[in-house]
Amino acid sequence: MTKLRVGVVRGGPSSEYDVSLRTGESVLRSLSTDRYVATDILLSRNGEWYINGVQTDLGNIAQHVDVIWNALHGAFGEDGKVQRLFDQFGIPYTGSDSLASAVGMHKGLAKDRFRNSDISVPEGEIVDGDEDMHDVALRLFRDTPLPVIVKPVSGGSSLATRVVTDPSELLGALTDAAQYGDVLVEELISGREATVCVIDGKVVGSHYALFPIEIVPPKEKTFFDYDAKYSGESQEICPGRFTLKLHSDLRDLAIKAHQSIGARHYSRTDFMITEKGIYALEINTLPGLTSESLVPKALAASGMSFPTFLDHVIDLSTSRR
Numbered sequence: 001m002t003k004l005r006v007g008v009v010r011g012g013p014s015s016e017y018d019v020s021l022r023t024g025e026s027v028l029r030s031l032s033t034d035r036y037v038a039t040d041i042l043l044s045r046n047g048e049w050y051i052n053g054v055q056t057d058l059g060n061i062a063q064h065v066d067v068i069w070n071a072l073h074g075a076f077g078e079d080g081k082v083q084r085l086f087d088q089f090g091i092p093y094t095g096s097d098s099l100a101s102a103v104g105m106h107k108g109l110a111k112d113r114f115r116n117s118d119i120s121v122p123e124g125e126i127v128d129g130d131e132d133m134h135d136v137a138l139r140l141f142r143d144t145p146l147p148v149i150v151k152p153v154s155g156g157s158s159l160a161t162r163v164v165t166d167p168s169e170l171l172g173a174l175t176d177a178a179q180y181g182d183v184l185v186e187e188l189i190s191g192r193e194a195t196v197c198v199i200d201g202k203v204v205g206s207h208y209a210l211f212p213i214e215i216v217p218p219k220e221k222t223f224f225d226y227d228a229k230y231s232g233e234s235q236e237i238c239p240g241r242f243t244l245k246l247h248s249d250l251r252d253l254a255i256k257a258h259q260s261i262g263a264r265h266y267s268r269t270d271f272m273i274t275e276k277g278i279y280a281l282e283i284n285t286l287p288g289l290t291s292e293s294l295v296p297k298a299l300a301a302s303g304m305s306f307p308t309f310l311d312h313v314i315d316l317s318t319s320r321r
Contacts, residue, residue, distance in 0.1 A: 014074030124186025
């Protein structure tokens with residue numbers, strides 16, 4: 001049997017470069033050597049392409065791979081830009097297409113899609129990243145009740161995300177988030193945090209939601225921030241300690257969120273469970289696949305090995321795009 005040539009693209013110009021390296025390493029380590037010839041493809045912070053350490057270009061890469069495993073995170077890798085390049089060169093790739101990636105990465109657009117699918121979301125507003133943040137902080141102080149959560153509109157891993165409980169913290173939070181572009185300021189929803197992974201089935205239009213994961217950040221953390229995600233200090237309980245109804249509701253909502261943006265192959269949606277109901281916070285179209293990441297934990301709880309998951313997604317990406 002001819003082995004499939006799989007190029008694993010990792011790195012990239014975003015602030016999630018290091019996490020992407022680890023996701024890519026995890027994929028490279030877990031790909032079956034019986035089925036695949038794996039190639040390590042690095043996209044540098046400066047946008048240079050490398051195959052096994054040798055600088056090249058995407059045109060040459062297209063001649064040496066049958067499919068790309070997209071292990072990039074954040075800007076360029078998760079927002080539709082690299083997907084457009086893969087499409088231009090006719091390279092099949094894992095994960096959502098360019099449009100769904102762009103919508104999923106933009107928290108404001110994703111929230112609009114969620115609302116249209118009758119999924120509850122926190123109230124908030126988007127601030128232009130080029131605005132004078134002193135003026136924005138003053139306006140928010142006048143018009144917006146605290147606490148709020150401030151975060152980049154496009155970004156992952158909770159980078160530059162801060163909970164603001166005092167007016168004196170507004171300017172710093174806005175300034176940090178604006179480094180990454182436009183800023184989302186939304187009401188802080190308190191409750192129990194959960195995340196649910198969705199995987200496309202082999203039949204077009206079918207989806208499977210894995211067991212919801214309950215996330216319990218360290219007591220000193222007000223939310224699941226970057227340190228809480230990757231320090232190993234948070235409790236990530238799968239299956240989560242929810243009622244059967246909550247399990248069912250979370251899985252149904254995760255599939256609706258996945259469908260609402262047109263996500264493809266796999267995704268992970270974050271939720272907050274409150275007395276008023278379940279709120280969708282955001283969707284991740286290329287969730288991390290490191291040893292600390294949540295998708296592998298959900299797979300294990302569902303009885304699916306990580307290599308089997310990789311096989312399934314590669315099969316999806318090569319059979320239909």
